[in-house]
Amino acid sequence: MSYVLAKSKDEEIHKAGECGGAVTSIFKYLLDEGLVDGVLALRPCDDVYDGVPTLITNSEDLIGTAGSYHCAPTMVGDLIQKYLIDKKIAVSVKPCDIRSIDELIKRHKINPDNLYTIGLNCGGTVSPVSGRKMIDLFYEANPDDVISEEIDKGQFIIELADGSEEAVKIHDLEEKGYGRRNNCQRCDVKIPRKANLACGNWGAEDGWTFIEINDEKGQELIDGAKKAGILETKSPSDAAVEGRSKVENIMIKMAKKNQDATYPSVNGIDDWSRCISCYACRDICPICWCYENCELNKSYFDEKDIPPSPIAFQGVRLSHMSFSCCDCGQCDDVCPMDIPVSLIFDKLQKKYCNRTGYVAGVSTDSKPPLYSPDKVEL
């Protein structure tokens, strides 16, 4: 593992991208050299609240993906597994994205050889709907005028078309029930160390991206992009490395505090009585990959009652994948009845971790201990 500071040598990308546009340049290098068939990245559709995962095959279109989109809480794990399984692609990943990809690799559902993963350090994402409301309430700006947003030094910063900036402390926003999504507030994996590279602004000087090179593939990427003349690098000072780990530790400490506060001792079972059996939580889950073969649809299990019996519906799902839950919060987002589904799944994964030491998508075990053929008891 080694650290490097990088920025783009391409004028246009440098201007459009966040922190010197290093990530976009690496994507450009991969596409131009023909190392990948496509790049899966977020591209804004209508506005900054509307980031859509898009497969880019022409490097000229990459410029549209530059910049950060905290208001687009997307998930790429299941997209790759469902639609891009036989393509060679590069993808930008948040920690929960790479955790889901890692779990799918362990289930032989994604081939790691086909994948370049460029990790992005993540302090959390904001739901687009509550994001708009939040800007309307706490900022003096009109949500439609925002051209970019950034999370830095504990503040949510928006930039308006006239170049002016406005910042509010995330802590204040979250006290009022806005700010980051609930699952992000309690997430304690902030740097995607399973990705080939982990990029971010923590510890970096202005206009540079701080990159942690996690493996050989990552090193090849940096060397290649440098050789192609699209990336400029230098080594970071000790103070920068220290600053970065300081930010990470503060983030993790904050998350742990939220974990204590948000896990109820006995889960609020009342929530389940609102369930309408729409299966959206199962369908969106990046770890659930059985689809037509799902146990919940088997004739001996198909729940006809609404609300379904919680133990038969969520119990089955919990026993199938809660130990691999990467707490991406997609199930919360899609639930039409606003049941905090991810809370119980994450709680169970934490319990499992206490028993086995296995953290979903982070531990280096070749598979979750439940699947292992080893002769060990817990």
Add this chain to the structure above:
Amino acid sequence: MSDDLKIVGLLCNWCCYGGADTAGTARMQYPPNVRIIRVMCSGRINPSMIFKAFDEGADGVFVGGCHIGDCHYDAGNYKWSRRSKIVEDILEEFGIEKERFRHEWISASEGEKFQTTMEEFHKTLTKLGPLELK
């Protein structure tokens, strides 16, 4: 009405089922509340089966397997023992007392152990009363 208690017993064919058989042929008395389902190995029992049993009205679920090291299929009971921990964790979340779910290693010769285990389990469930799922 402790006689109405329903216990579902999932027993491994090679050991615990034999143990129940031994108890039976030796005319040992044990509570008749247990409905025995024979499975080929405790390692083939998945958590869904336990949840379905509780969902459909069981007041307690018992799982019997071979002693560690004696599995007919080498490591099935190790797999079950790991899985059982997850089942315990999940049941807790749904408000089902962990005493309602029990598993034990019983060999084919241990008819007496099967008898005493069933008596104990029945006693525990009588104390807890029928299960009321929300």
